[in-house]
Amino acid sequence: MSARLAVALLLGFMTLPTAVVVAVSFNPTAIMSFPPDGLSLRWYANALTYPQFQRASVNSLIVTAGATLVALPIGTAAALALERGRLRARNVWATLLLSPLVVPGVAAGLGFLILAASLGLLRSRAVLIAAHVALVLPFVVRSVWVSVANLDPMLDRAAASLGATPWRTFRRVTLPLLRPGLSAGLLFAVIVSANEFVVSLFVSNRVTEILPVAMFTYVVNYTDPTIAALSSLFIGATFLLVWLADRLFGLAAVFLPDR
């Protein structure tokens, strides 16, 4: 069927660059040719031992872990409030919480940079983590909200009637049942934060910059396939995570909620 061919071609278009990157990463020489002349892992070695990448990886770890740890409980609380708080202007609040998604990266990035300068926090990671929390929060809220909405409100009453305090009810009944949404939220938070580039470009310097920014700097200055190797590692890790997410909670449930 020609329709199926069209879809296959389009999917090919979407995955072609990825294939090229992975292929080039194995090139033995610094000239980027496709198909590669041979197979070599030297660029992987280079990528993994390059000091700036190592420093940036540590930064990425710190920032992403920090942002996720902060965003998860805050986002969960917000999802509970939105679903069960009987808010009159619920949609307004929801839009507000999702608003960081629509702000152009350069605007948010520059804004945070100016804010950091005004507060004398230019060299600290605090502003960077704060920015990441704001950027990651919408994903967490959305994911957890889906789980909360599927929760039977009568379960809370049942637990109360059996003698469980509100806190015990949350721990023994609500939280376990929120696991799918929490896991999805965690996954998105990690992926979004780890890949965040534009805002981080503005808010960090060479000491605090995270991996995508370090990669950007490298690409602008050098032309060897080191970035191809690093990108391949990135792609591999992401594919694994996304596949895992689908196996665990079915991505369709989160992205196509009506099916």
Next chain:
Amino acid sequence: MRLLLVPALAVIAVFALALGALFQYSLLAFVPGSLRTGGVTLENFRGVASPQYLGYVWDTVVLSAATTVLTLLASYPVAYALARTSSRAARSWLLILTLAPFFTGAIVRTYAWLLVLGNTVVTWPVPMLFTERGVLVGLVHFSMPTMILLLAAALSHVDPAYERAAASLGATPARVFWRVTLPLSMPGIVSGSLIVFAWTLSAFPTPELLGGGKVKMIANAVKDLALDSFNWPGAAAFAMLALGLTLALLAGVGRLSAGWHAE
């Protein structure tokens, strides 16, 4: 229970503070050679209205419009397959392939196009790298996952029963698409297009790397002003413009989809 919303609102407040700082600086005078600022002025916005910067805006709008149209055409078939396939495995794979580029991050994807457009795979008949053509390809690739998901969601709301009804009444598949599926998915098409258009207006890594300095969109100009010239007020003003455009477009989307849902 409502109090649980407060921490999230605090985060948004910090975000709003950042935007507030942006707004504030857009109205302060630039002191060349330093990060200090002068008094309140509208000079930055006058600078934004200059031919050079208006040129950036125009280029951005044109490029974004072209991106949106091409993305739409390329995404619709994939979205249709995603929404209509009955095989759970097929749906999973389509979703994974659609989403994975989404999540590999801007640098990786842009770098990949740097390789492909840079004559690594094939030698292009016309130069692709550092041209508007190349940036366009990169932008379309960047926007497809979003467009596919939005279109798929809209299409999954179109009951296949309508298509079957049309077929039973004698319409060929092409006619069914033209007269039933397309009109019914129009709200999704319009809102998806507006969203992609708005996001493309603020695109940064793609034009930055694939444009090589020759193709500049609004975001690139902001970065130049802020990080190269240290003209924070000027950059802020231009960023405010981008913000304003985006918000106006998305407000339009909101209005439209509310109108459609009301029917």
Next chain:
Amino acid sequence: MGKAVVELYGCTRDFGAVRAVDGLDLTVQEGEFLSLLGPSGCGKTTTLNLIAGFAAPSAGRIMVDGLDVTDRPAHERGLGVVFQSYALFPHMSVFENVAFGLRERRVAEGETRRRVEEALALVRLEGRGSQRPRQLSGGMQQRVALARALVYQPRVLLLDEPLAALDKKLREEMRGELREIQRSVGITTIFVTHDQAEALSLSDRIGVMSRGRIEQLAPPREVYTRPATRFVADFIGASTVLEGRATALDRVELAPGVSVRVEVGTALPVGERVELAIRPERIAVQAAGGAGGEADDVAGRVARLIYLGAQTEVTVEIAGGQRVLALVGEPSPLTLATGAAVRLTLPPDAFMVLR
């Protein structure tokens, strides 16, 4: 009877402008099975929620065992609740569900295991402890919910239309089981339902509710044969309500020339308007002009016939326009058709005088 276990004094509950429970007084005796019966919106579930602590009264007090629990939150009231949707925890096994209340009370593991197994045996679900709620049928889930509420021996058992989600046959089966279990355990029980057959068959007393108030609180037989108000007469069983004027201490004129004798032990207010209710099964229907019959028989015409298999519902219009509902057993010796002239015998002691 026994001591009062649950007492409500002047309880009112408002939802904005809607008054769901209106100055309700109620006393529930030790060991009794009390049903709150009424149509949807009458306030019976809200009353249950007040007792359970899921809602706070806008006014009034609630006592359990003589202690004022009005300000006590739900998890401190020590009651057992069975929900209409069962509300079994989906992520826990049957065993874990039933053990929940015991775990909250820090009962030792061995003791918990023993009591959970006892409770499961009581509801005839032995051996299902490791299954998940979604693997069980509706009837079984309901029994798990019951076991869960009973295992820690609460003072009172509250049931919110627990049989509503079951199909007819299962519902009737469960009714019997429920009553047996309640009797064997001897627990004070408050049962909310809109199904009058259920209430009549299960209860020691029935509280018929309408618009947030209890219209009548009495044993089933009394509620059925001597309804206190028109609402109760209408809601419980079928009946005809006739309006007339009392012309003597024992006589009511329904229409010019049509009067009936009423002997129910109370004197009628002579000269005043009176409402009488009579159950269709008490009325004898005969062809007009036939032999036999009483002096006070009322003449009428058949207005409607509904064949029900074992009986036929006959609606008869009498002089003055009022309609009487009667039941004729099938197969019937009469050949009735719409418009046929008939004679109705209304026994004087079958009337219920309504306030």
